[in-house]
Each structure stands twice: as C-alpha cells, then as structure tokens.
C-alpha cells in the first residue's frame with residue numbers, strides 16, 4: 001500500500017531517520033564517504049567572539065582528517081554549517097540561516113554543564129549503534145581557555161577529542177575506559193586472576209596511582225579491586241606499541257583506529273567491564289560502527305567503503321539564526337463535525353477551535369512569526385506569516401481560528417499551502433515549522449497527495465509536527481513527521497484526555513528552546529467529564545522556581561458554562577467575577593491571569609457543572625513562567641519513535657527532569673498512555689532513572705521505561721507527569737571527570753557530587769504518540785536484558801560471591817519475571833559464545849537469595865553464590881531472566897571475580913607488622929603486593945607467590961597496597977601545551 005510507496009519515494013536519509021529510534025532531528029547525511037550538513041551551533045547566551053568560529057574551523061578540519069584515518073579511509077566531513085546567534089553582529093561572511101537551528105544542531109557550543117565542567121560530552125539516552133542527541137563543547141574549551149590548563153594537555157588534540165565524541169553521537173559506541181561514578185570500575189580481574197585496567201586493547205604501558213593524592217592506590221576490601229580513585233596513567237612518551245583506541249585513550253599518539261575483532265594491535269577486549277561492553281553486549285566499537293546504516297546497506301552489503309581522497313578539508317558556511325516561523329494547518333473536512341462522546345454534545349471542530357484559540361492566546365511566544373491555513377478537499381490560507389508582538393496581533397490571529405467542517409480530506413493540499421505561506425515574497429521556507437492537525441484518511445485521488453507533499457517538504461527543509469485527532473486519522477501522519485525530523489502527537493477524542501492541547505503546546509515548544517524559554521511551563525493539565533451537577537477538585541503545587549504570570553484556565557463545552565474557583569495557599573479566592581479573569585464566550589474559556597509572582601504552595605481548583613441537562617468536558621490547565629531568580633525545574637518527555645512497525649515493538653518513553661542543566665534524580669515520573677479505543681481506558685507507567693531496562697544511564701535525570709501494554713493496532717498517546725510527593729527528589733550537581741578521558745588523570749577535576757533536596761513540585765509534558773501497525777496477541781515481550789550485574793562482595797574464606805542486579809520485568813522492564821538463569825565460566829569468551837553450555841548456578845549453590853522468585857522490575861536482586869572448588873583463578877558470571885511464557889532476555893553483562901591469592905605474603909617481609917585489624921578477613925588476595933609494570937605486554941602484573949594452599953584467613957599488611965611504588969618514577973607527563981607528535 002501507500003506506506004511502501006511513500007518510503008521508496010523519499011530520500012535514503014529520510015528513510016533512515018524513520019527507522020532509527022531516538023535522535024530524529026539531525027540532518028547530517030552521509031554519501032560517498034562524506035558527512036554533509038553537520039551543524040555546529042553557538043548558544044544565544046554565548047558572548048560574541050568571532051575567534052570561536054575560527055577555532056571551530058581548525059578543530060573540525062583536524063577532526064576530519066583523523067576521522068578519515070580512524071575509519072580506515074571511509075569517512076570525513078564535507079559541508080559544515082556554523083550557526084551564530086541572532087544577537088551577534090552582522091558580518092559580510094554570515095549568511096542567513098535556512099534550516100539550521102540551535103535545537104536541531106549536532107554540536108552545541110554553550111556554557112558548561114555543571115556535571116561535566118569543560119569536558120566535551122555527548123548527550124545520549126539510546127542504545128548501542130543508535131544516534132545520540134548532541135555534542136556539547138564549552139566556549140572555553142573551543143578557545144583553549146579552560147582554567148585547568150591547555151585543552152591539548154588535558155584531553156589531547158581537539159580534533160581527536162571531537163572524533164571520540166562524534167563516535168558517541170553518530171555511531172552509538174561507548175567509552176572503553178572505566179567510569180567509577182557510573183558503576184564502571186577502572187580495574188577488573190582478568191581470566192588469570194590478574195588485576196587489569198578497564199580499557200580496550202590491554203597493552204597500553206603505564207602505571208596506577210590515586211589521582212587525588214598522587215599516592216599509591218588502596219584496595220576496596222569488598223571486591224578486592226583498587227579503590228575508585230585509583231587511575232591508570234599511560235606513559236605518554238613510549239614509542240609505537242601499545243595502541244589504545246579512539247574510544248579509550250584517543251590522545252595517545254599511536255591511536256589510529258577503533259578497537260576491532262582482530263587479534264592484532266587493535267584487538268577488542270570484550271572482558272573489560274566498561275560501558276561499551278555493557279551496552280553493546282561485548283561487541284567491538286568497530287563492529288558496531290561498520291554495522292550502522294552509514295556503512296551497511298539494508299541488504300547487508302558494505303557501503304561507503306575505503307576511498308583515498310586528495311583532501312579531507314571540510315567546507316564551512318557561517319549562518320546567522322532567524323526567528324522561529326510557524327504555520328498552523330487545520331483539517332476542516334466533514335468528519336470534523338463528528339461527536340466523539342454522544343453524552344457531550346460537542347463536535348470535534350468546536351474542541352479544536354477552543355484548543356487552538358487558547359494556544360494562540362496563551363501558548364505562542366511573543367516574537368514568533370505565525371501563519372495559518374485550513375484544508376478540506378482543497379486548502380485555503382487564513383493568515384500570512386505575521387509577527388506576534390502585541391495583544392492585538394494575538395487576538396486577530398485567535399479570531400481567525402476556524403470552527404467549521406465540510407468536504408473531503410486533502411492533507412497534501414494543507415501541507416503544500418503551508419509551504420507556500422513559508423515561501424511568500426521569495427522567502428526560503430527551510431527551517432519553517434508546520435504544525436498540522438487532521439482527523440481522517442486522505443481522500444482518494446487528491447492532488448497534491450500526502451506522498452507528493454511530503455517529498456516537497458523534505459526537499460524544502462521544512463519540519464512537520466503532526467497531531468492526529470481520532471484513530472481514523474491517516475496512518476501516514478507519523479511518517480510525515482519522522483521524514484521531516486518532526487514529532488507526532490495524538491488525541492483519541494476521549495473526554496478525559498487533554499492530549500490535543502498538550503500535543504499542540506508541545507509542538508510549539510519542541511526543538512525551539514527560545515520559544516520554550518519565552519513561553520510558560522505546564523504545571524498541570526487535565527480533562528474531566530463532569531456529569532450533570534458533578535464537581536471536581538484538584539490541588540496544584542506552585543514551587544518557588546515558577547510563579548510569574550501564572551494562568552489558571554478552564555474550558556467547557558455547554559452553553560451554561562461551569563462554576564469554578566481558584567483558591568490560593570493563603571485563602572484568596574478567584575471566581576468568574578474577579579478582576580483577573582478574562583473570559584471568552586465563543587471559545588468557552590475562562591482564564592485567571594495573575595500578574596507578578598504568585599504565592600508558592602498548594603492552590604486548589606474547584607469546578608462544577610451547573611447544567612441540569614448535559615454532561616460537560618472540562619479542561620483545566622495551570623501554566624506559569626519561571627521566577628527570575630533561578631532556573632526553573634523543567635520536565636520534557638518524548639518517545640523513542642512513533643511508528644512501530646515490528647512486533648514486539650521496542651517502545652520507550654523518556655522524560656528528562658532538570659533544573660538548569662543539572663539533573664533532578666529521585667523524582668516520581670509517571671507516564672499516562674491513552675489507548676486507541678476511544679474509551680476512557682488509560683495505562684500508567686512508572687519511568688525510572690536506574691540504568692536498567694530502557695534506562696541507559698543511572699541518575700542522569702533522564703527517566704525511561706518500555707511501554708508494553710498494547711491492546712491492539714492503533715495509536716497510543718503518551719504524556720508524563722513529574723512530582724516529588726515524598727521529597728525524595730534531589731538536585732544533583734557534580735563535577736565528574738569522566739566525560740572525556742583526561743590525558744593527565746591527576747588533573748581530572750576531583751569528582752564531587754552534591755545532592756540538594758528539591759522542594760515539592762509538579763510538571764507535565766506531552767511525550768507524543770506510538771502508532772502500532774501490527775499488533776499480535778499473546779506475550780511477545782521477553783524480560784529486558786540485565787545490564788547492571790555487579791559483584792558486591794567476595795569472600796575468600798567462604799568462596800562466596802554476592803551478586804546484585806536490577807530486576808527486569810515480565811515484559812522488558814515492566815512487571816515481574818518468573819525466574820533467573822545464572823551461569824559461570826572460567827572466561828568470558830566461552831560464556832559469550834555459549835551461555836547455555838556454561839555451568840549453571842543452581843539453587844543449592846545459593847547461600848542467600850533465590851533464582852525462582854524474582855522481585856518486581858526496578859528492585860534490586862541479590863544472590864550469594866557458593867562457588868565450588870576448582871583450579872580456575874577467575875570465575876565469570878552472567879544472568880538471564882525468563883518470564884512465565886518462557887520468553888528469555890539476552891545474557892547480561894559479565895562480571896568476574898578471582899579466588900587466586902597467596903597465603904602468606906607480607907608475613908615476615910619488611911614493614912610487615914602483622915595483620916591489619918581493619919583488613920582481616922578482607923578478600924583481595926592477588927591484589928596485594930607491589931605492582932610491576934612488565935614491558936608493554938600487561939598493564940599491571942601482581943607479584944604472586946607460589947603458595948597456593950587455600951587458607952581461612954588472609955593476613956594483610958598495609959605496606960602492600962596496590963599500586964606502583966619503588967619501581968616507577970612518579971608521574972611526570974608533559975607540561976604546558978604539547979606538540980601532538982612530541983611523544984610519538
């Protein structure tokens with residue numbers, strides 16, 4: 001049918017976008033080994049400084065060359081746009097931006113995120129091989145003005161750092177070094193029981209130190225591994241050998257490639273407990289990269305294969321940002337006269353009129369350029385693009401909102417009309433935003449049809465956000481949005497859903513941080529069906545970060561109106577007769593507008609349906625602007641993708657909760673999903689920030705969960721509410737040195753994370769729509785793969801290992817699994833190649849915990865395993881979960897422990913003064929003893945005595961703390977700015 005036709009008619013890039021989850025906004029294309037349309041955008045708050053542009057050119061030019069080398073001649077940068085803010089002065093070399101915007105850019109130059117300081121980092125929340133959101137670079141990083149020292153000294157050459165981050169962003173590969181703060185240790189036990197540095201290729205020469213004190217590392221008594229502050233320091237001045245990897249230590253001169261599946265210098269280390277292995281299930285970064293759509297056609301043939309080129313130098317355009325331009329396009333076909341709920345005698349066109357009237361009056365930020373069109377069998381322009389500056393502009397636009405219905409449905413006509421509005425007077429339509437609402441299938445035989453119009457909009461660089469009204473809406477609406485990098489929303493028509501208003505409001509704010517900042521935040525949004533005489537009360541919390549220009553709004557459906565009141569925390573009552581109320585009889589809306597700062601605390605909203613004849617649909621919203629003193633708490637929700645074409649779908653709901661750039665953790669985040677049947681049914685889903693299931697990173701303020709409760713083919717509208725009912729939410733401000741590996745770890749900002757309690761608050765955000773195209777009954781969803789298996793404690797004396805992981809559910813990360821299968825082996829390779837053939841851990845081996853009684857998803861599972869005696873030095877564990885229908889999730893990440901130890905070292909040796917009380921019974925074994933660096937073949941070898949008899953008590957001397965000492969000089973890395981080749 002037309003779906004296939006549409007797909008083939010679009011450009012390859014657009015098709016890729018619609019198939020990829022997550023980042024839908026990038027417009028970077030990749031053809032004939034060249035990345036084009038990369039956008040590097042400077043945030044409006046960055047002070048004007050043209051040097052930033054020159055430095056960007058240098059960095060990206062170096063990066064392009066390094067990309068060509070590290071992808072083995074497969075890729076480099078071609079066309080790059082640098083977007084400067086509107087506030088910067090005009091210069092002859094600046095062109096006007098067309099499609100480029102800050103919010104859809106790939107690389108963002110903005111003030112430091114407190115969590116990462118000047119570390120370059122990539123914002124990502126999606127999985128292995130999937131695109132991230134954007135790369136963040138600070139102006140000081142770009143200008144080489146970081147207070148700690150030269151950027152090259154700290155992180156290595158900027159072009160290389162750029163490619164490290166680019167690889168996160170474009171290819172969905174992850175760090176190969178340890179990140180203790182995220183649960184990836186810096187060291188682990190290899191299969192010979194030796195402590196090994198978490199990395200890719202393991203023969204990088206260097207030594208270990210406590211990065212804070214520059215002294216010796218101590219041992220974590222629970223795991224036997226070096227403590228979290230213990231860092232590996234590579235030798236920067238060793239020759240050739242000891243390749244790292246682009247995702248490991250890109251600053252080491254010999255690093256010229258990603259780790260791959262070969263045995264050579266770039267051989268991938270699948271055993272390291274790093275994020276790459278965890279998220280990508282032990283795959284090498286090069287394997288992941290070459291399997292992305294950039295390097296592999298859908299039929300599996302390699303594309304963009306190696307090619308020698310004369311120059312890898314990119315070309316730069318400098319473009320200056322423009323004001324946002326919106327065109328609102330409304331369906332006025334005959335079906336808009338339908339009444340969704342017979343007991344509420346209101347046609348769709350009236351609900352649409354009410355909602356859009358309110359949007360135009362209250363939801364569109366000042367300074368926007370807005371046009372409007374309507375369509376049925378053909379389209380008509382309602383207004384040209386008009387700048388919204390005054391109340392009168394706003395009212396004029398509001399008075400133009402249609403409330404009519406007749407004729408057929410030519411969605412393509414509406415889209416092409418919008419394109420014409422954006423193109424008037426010879427303007428370039430690129431970068432314009434079309435928000436289109438439609439409730440039906442496109443009529444047969446219309447011209448231009450949806451397929452043709454979509455192709456035109458894709459060509460023109462226009463973004464379409466689609467809002468579908470009713471399940472009967474054309475199934476291609478989500479695809480129009482995906483093909484044009486837009487978002488999709490859905491309103492079923494249910495009387496208890498306000499997703500029409502929420503979707504339209506979000507469509508205005510999304511991908512437009514200027515609009516988002518200039519418009520108010522949604523604190524509360526609800527629709528209720530009030531029977532004759534019925535009342536409804538709600539409490540809404542106003543926190544101290546908002547309160548300016550607060551608006552309480554009521555919408556209703558019957559001529560009799562509603563009786564309502566709003567009561568402030570101190571008891572002031574606002575009603576229909578208060579001076580602060582504006583009232584529109586035609587749109588059936590009343591709004592209390594409080595100028596200045598409203599009282600912080602609980603406001604009570606009361607509403608009653610006074611009609612003795614008719615039930616009413618009543619819409620209640622509370623919006624408020626940030627109070628000037630501090631950044632507001634914000635919540636933004638979105639979905640992995642809208643079109644779900646395969647069964648079972650991986651449908652993820654995300655919500656990011658932040659204050660400024662700092663994450664808020666511990667909040668209560670609940671998504672509400674309205675199903676396709678125009679019933680009152682809704683499903684709720686708790687989103688978690690626990691680094692398990694759908695959630696990629698723990699405690700980053702992004703909460704995630706899979707939605708699995710599908711009941712049939714059709715659309716599911718999703719919105720998220722964020723609250724802090726028990727005061728568990730905390731603002732996390734931290735300085736983590738882990739966003740990019742430091743060339744000189746002793747210069748790493750000392751990782752400090754502080755948590756401040758957050759007041760009670762509430763926020764609401766529309767996430768969008770899942771359109772499920774192929775529902776199949778039955779339990780199609782396995783438990784999700786466990787990715788956070790960890791060793792909590794090892795006991796040598798008992799040979800027990802305490803393991804912990806976050807429980808998955810019956811369906812991905814929802815519900816409750818029915819049993820676990822834990823396996824063990826002496827090495828990861830055999831476990832990876834044959835999980836089912838590895839030795840099972842059975843119930844009789846557990847000294848605590850259970851394999852057959854899983855806790856609900858999201859809770860911690862603990863088991864203690866008594867490991868049978870064997871000659872294996874290392875034991876590797878992995879776990880899978882199964883549901884009651886026999887669906888099994890994939891094997892978890894692997895963890896290793898070692899039972900290899902010496903029985904008597906330390907005794908009698910110099911400085912040995914008997915056992916240290918604090919450490920008796922601690923585990924550790926092979927960890928202790930002075931570490932040696934042996935050539936380049938192993939990172940850290942531990943002096944091991946020949947004594948292998950197993951004893952009950954281990955005696956430890958403090959002298960023997962892990963780490964190099966007499967054998968090695970203290971770190972004396974390069975000082976000051978360094979020539980990249982100086983230590984080759």
Ligand SMILES: *[C@@H]1O[C@H](CO)[C@@H](O)[C@H](O)[C@H]1NC(C)=O
Nearest residue numbers: 002005444445449450451452
């Ligand atoms: C849209 O129009 C084109 C050109 O007339 C036609 O080939 C195509 O089949 C139409 N698509 C649909 C879904 O009607």
Ligand SMILES: *[C@@H]1O[C@H](CO)[C@@H](O)[C@H](O)[C@H]1NC(C)=O
Nearest residue numbers: 560561562563576577583585
């Ligand atoms: C609210 O006030 C307006 C304007 O004064 C009035 O027309 C309307 O009837 C009132 N509505 C109710 C329900 O009292």
